[in-house]
Amino acid sequence: MPAPILRTERITKRFHGVIALSDVSLEIAPGEVHAICGENGAGKSTLMKVLSGVHPAGTFDGSIEMDGERVSFRSVSDSEARGIAIIHQELALVPHLSIAENIHLGSEITRRGLIDWRQTHLRAAELMERVGLKENPATRVSDLGVGQQQLIEIAKALAKDVKVLILDEPTAALGESDSERLLDLVRGFRDQGITCIVISHRLREVLSVADRITVIRDGATIETMRRDDPETNEGRIIRAMVGRDLDSLFPPRDPDIGDELFRVEGWTVHHPTDPERIVVDDAAFTVRAGEIVGFAGLMGAGRTELAMSIFGGSYGSAVTGRAFKDGTRIDVRTVDQAIRHGIAYATEDRKQHGLNLVADIQENVSTAALTRLSHGGLVDRVRERKIADAFRYKMNIKAPSVRTITGDLSGGNQQKVVLSKWLFANPDVLFLDEPTRGIDVGAKYEIYGIINELAAQGKAIIVISSELPEILGLSDRIYTMSEGRVTGEVAREDADQELLMHLMTAGA
Incomplete structure (x- = not known):
C-alpha cells in the first residue's frame, strides 16, 4: 500500500470526563474510499471532527499527519487550506439564502470587489447537476426538503479544491436512486485521485463503494478490513460493530x-x-x-x-x-x-422539528402531552422526571440521566427520545x-422492536x-x-x- 495521505496516532478525546475516543490510530491511503462504521456513539463523527479541525488541536491527545507531515488544525479553515473538506450529518445551511448563495458562502465569486451573480449561479448550476439536484439556483433553501438540502451540502463541498473529502452519513437523507447517484460520484472522485472517507450505517452501500472498512466500537478501533477479502461481508461488519451476532436485522413478529x-x-x-x-x-x-x-x-x-x-x-x-x-x-x-x-407524527428531521436540542431529555419527553403532567397551570416536575426515567430505561437511551442535554446524544439516542415523546402522548x-435515518444497525434493531411492540398494542x-x-x-x-x-x-x-x-x- 502506498504511503498514507492521512494518518492518526493514538487520538484520545474526552467530553466532560467521558472518553469519546480512546487511542484511535487510522491510516487512509491516497485515492481510496475508506468507510468508517460503528454504532451511534461509537466515536465516528468525533474522529472526523478531529480530522477536520472542528475539534481543534489542543482539545485532544494524539497526533495527525498529512502527506507524512505532522499537522495541527486550529480551525476548519486550517484543514480546508490543506485540502480536507467535511460534509457533516447535521445540515449547516442558511435557510433564508438561495442555493447558489449557500454553495458559495465564504468563497464568493467576485468581480471588481462585487459578487458576480451570473458566474455564481452558473457555477452553482454545474455543481447542482453533478449531485442531481434539479432546482433553480435562486431557490431559497428553506423551501426545500431535507434530502435536497443534503445535496446542497455535497455541492458546497465539491466547490472546494479537496484532497480528502469526509462524508458523514451522506446518503442518510436520500432515497435509493439519489443514494446510488451519490455513490457513483464518490467512485468518480476515487478515479480522479480524491480520497474519500465515508461514514455510513448502510452496510450494503459501504460494501459497494469502499476499498477498506474500519470499524470503531466504544471509541476504539476494532479492525480494518478490505472489501475484496472473501471474508468481508455484512455479518462480519455487524459483529465488529456490536460485538455480537444479529440473527436477523428485523426482530420476529406475529401480526x-x-x-x-x-x-x-x-x-x-x-x-x-x-x-x-x-x-x-x-x-x-x-x-x-x-x-x-x-x-x-x-x-x-x-x-x-x-x-x-x-x-x-x-x-x-x-x-x-x-x-x-x-x-x-x-x-x-x-x-x-x-x-x-x-394522531402523532415523528418527523424525518429530528434535529430541526422533532426535538429541542438545547433542552434535556426530561423536557423533550413531556412536550407533546404536558397537560397530562400539569395541575393548576404548573407542571409536576417530579412526575415528569419519573416518567422520563421510565422511558430512558424502557427505550435504552444511553445517557447518564434524564437531565442530559438532548443535543449531546448520538443520533440513535435522539431518535429514541423522539419516540418516547410520542409514546408518552399515547397516540x-x-x-x-x-x-431509523442515520442510525446504526444495533439501534435500528431496537427501534424495530419498539415499532412491533406498538403494533402489538393495537x-x-x-x-x-x-x-x-x-x-x-x-x-x-x-x-x-x-x-x-x-x-x-x-x-x-x-x-x-x-x-x-x-x-x-x-x-x-
Missing part, C-alpha cells in the same frame, strides 16, 4: 391485525409557496389496528408532505380531503386537533417518517422510509407514491424491491 382504525380519502395538498403546484394529488389509504403500513417512494414523491399535512396541516396550502378514525370523520386542520384525535395512529403504524429493505422487513402492507399520487398497494407477501421500484417510478 395481530384488527379492524380499520384510520382512513384518508381524496387528500390533495398544494405547495405552501406555489399554490398552483399540487404536491399530493387525491391520495387515499387505510390502516388497521395492529397493522404496520409502509409508504415507499423516491425523493419528492410526496410521502412526507402527505403525512405532515394530515398532522394538523403542518405542510402545504389549500389542503382538502377527508380523514376518518374508527369510521367517523374527524377534523385534523390543526396540530392540537390531530393530537386530540390520537392511536403514529406516522414514523424515516424512523396502534396503527405508518412507516415512511427511503430504504426498501426496511419497508419490506417491517410492513404488513405497502403503498407506493410517485409525483404526489398513490401508485400502488401491495401485500407484504407479494412485494419485492423490483415491484416496488416499478410502482415508485410509475408516471415519473
Whole structure:
C-alpha cells in the first residue's frame, strides 16, 4: 500500500470526563474510499471532527499527519487550506439564502470587489447537476426538503479544491436512486485521485463503494478490513460493530391485525409557496389496528408532505380531503386537533422539528402531552422526571440521566427520545417518517422492536422510509407514491424491491 495521505496516532478525546475516543490510530491511503462504521456513539463523527479541525488541536491527545507531515488544525479553515473538506450529518445551511448563495458562502465569486451573480449561479448550476439536484439556483433553501438540502451540502463541498473529502452519513437523507447517484460520484472522485472517507450505517452501500472498512466500537478501533477479502461481508461488519451476532436485522413478529382504525380519502395538498403546484394529488389509504403500513417512494414523491399535512396541516396550502378514525370523520386542520384525535407524527428531521436540542431529555419527553403532567397551570416536575426515567430505561437511551442535554446524544439516542415523546402522548395512529435515518444497525434493531411492540398494542403504524429493505422487513402492507399520487398497494407477501421500484417510478 502506498504511503498514507492521512494518518492518526493514538487520538484520545474526552467530553466532560467521558472518553469519546480512546487511542484511535487510522491510516487512509491516497485515492481510496475508506468507510468508517460503528454504532451511534461509537466515536465516528468525533474522529472526523478531529480530522477536520472542528475539534481543534489542543482539545485532544494524539497526533495527525498529512502527506507524512505532522499537522495541527486550529480551525476548519486550517484543514480546508490543506485540502480536507467535511460534509457533516447535521445540515449547516442558511435557510433564508438561495442555493447558489449557500454553495458559495465564504468563497464568493467576485468581480471588481462585487459578487458576480451570473458566474455564481452558473457555477452553482454545474455543481447542482453533478449531485442531481434539479432546482433553480435562486431557490431559497428553506423551501426545500431535507434530502435536497443534503445535496446542497455535497455541492458546497465539491466547490472546494479537496484532497480528502469526509462524508458523514451522506446518503442518510436520500432515497435509493439519489443514494446510488451519490455513490457513483464518490467512485468518480476515487478515479480522479480524491480520497474519500465515508461514514455510513448502510452496510450494503459501504460494501459497494469502499476499498477498506474500519470499524470503531466504544471509541476504539476494532479492525480494518478490505472489501475484496472473501471474508468481508455484512455479518462480519455487524459483529465488529456490536460485538455480537444479529440473527436477523428485523426482530420476529406475529401480526395481530384488527379492524380499520384510520382512513384518508381524496387528500390533495398544494405547495405552501406555489399554490398552483399540487404536491399530493387525491391520495387515499387505510390502516388497521395492529397493522404496520409502509409508504415507499423516491425523493419528492410526496410521502412526507402527505403525512405532515394530515398532522394538523403542518405542510402545504389549500389542503382538502377527508380523514376518518374508527369510521367517523374527524377534523385534523390543526396540530392540537390531530393530537386530540390520537394522531402523532415523528418527523424525518429530528434535529430541526422533532426535538429541542438545547433542552434535556426530561423536557423533550413531556412536550407533546404536558397537560397530562400539569395541575393548576404548573407542571409536576417530579412526575415528569419519573416518567422520563421510565422511558430512558424502557427505550435504552444511553445517557447518564434524564437531565442530559438532548443535543449531546448520538443520533440513535435522539431518535429514541423522539419516540418516547410520542409514546408518552399515547397516540392511536403514529406516522414514523424515516424512523431509523442515520442510525446504526444495533439501534435500528431496537427501534424495530419498539415499532412491533406498538403494533402489538393495537396502534396503527405508518412507516415512511427511503430504504426498501426496511419497508419490506417491517410492513404488513405497502403503498407506493410517485409525483404526489398513490401508485400502488401491495401485500407484504407479494412485494419485492423490483415491484416496488416499478410502482415508485410509475408516471415519473
